[in-house]
């Protein structure tokens with residue numbers, strides 16, 4: 236049977252084949268274009284702010300591998316460091332100097348972190364941090380917030396954001412009731428909801444985990460004082476405060492959201508960004524808590540590939556560039572301010588609203604303020620899908636879901652931003668004509 240010719244013929248053929256061998260044809264659900272429809276683009280290469288698909292079509296990329304490509308894709312220094320590390324071998328399953336350099340770098344850059352342990356993904360980082368918190372406090376319950384995503388770890392797949400929110404199944408099947416019953420959910424930006432959980436579960440809460448800027452239900456900012464109040468409440472209740480900075484860490488600034496808002500968590504989780512695009516995660520924080528981890532303490536956590544030398548080379552190089560060139564954050568944050576403020580002007584004339592902080596932002600298809608999961612859910616996802624398709628057609632690659640963030644990189648230019656604004660404007664003009 237002859238394939239219908241389209242402009243993304245190869246992606247279409249690959250997607251057909253992939254569906255026979257990989258569930259849904261993808262290795263992570265949000266890649267499947269499930270909520271926007273159409274064929275996911277199979278990518279082949281990326282450089283700077285641009286990504287090229289299997290059919291040779293190039294897009295302006297606002298996903299940036301879901302955050303880590305903060306310098307842009309295929310940065311020459313990061314690439315050179317990886318190639319050099321490869322020369323020495325891919326994996327040793329033994330300690331290396333690179334791990335010491337990485338750990339020291341993170342501890343020097345983030346004041347709340349005295350010790351850090353490398354893992355291989357954000358999910359692992361969160362899972363391990365929760366175990367450490369439970370081991371340290373000798374308590375079982377954890378408080379999370381509706382719409383925050385912390386990876387696909389059983390106990391946290393409760394009222395989760397990101398792909399599970401997009402798919403409309405925030406509580407995953409396959410999670411035994413017992414596993415999730417120690418997970419309590421609070422409302423983002425509603426400190427009273429946290430207070431109530433603490434009161435109803437006196438002396439049982441080990442930790443509160445939060446995305447200090449929620450970036451998995453679109454982008455939702457913490458209201459003034461919210462994180463500070465959370466800090467005080469955790470201290471008063473002898474619970475640990477865990478900031479999941481998988482998205483915000485080393486993106487909002489060198490000390491992440493905790494530096495931006497001036498609130499010190501007990502533990503922090505990081506993900507992909509500290510691997511510069513390689514599969515990496517880490518958790519770290521107070522020395523007395525981190526000393527609970529094996530082999531020093533009794534909380535077991537391990538990983539054959541943890542601290543992999545190639546991944547460390549990429550991550551160290553990216554972090555050092557970010558540390559040594561503060562103008563990078565200045566640039567991406569001011570580019571973000573210009574872009575999202577101009578997008579907001581267009582949005583509000585068309586019944587939409589933009590939330591943003593620095594280089595992270597989201598255009599919500601609702602004219603109401605978005606401050607939590609319930610208000611994010613009011614967005615018109617069918618209208619988002621039309622917007623997504625039009626932008627993709629124009630060569631702008633956005634996350635294929637209303638409930639994901641846009642990411643800018645140091646490689647995005649003012650011209651890129653102007654082009655994207657023109658495309659957005661043209662979507663709304665065209666929409667209004669019909």
Ligand code: PMP
Nearest residue numbers: 356357358384385386481482506
């Ligand atoms: N925490 C947050 C805040 C995330 O955004 C993500 C994924 N984007 C994770 C945890 C899980 O990370 P990973 O996909 O690397 O397991």
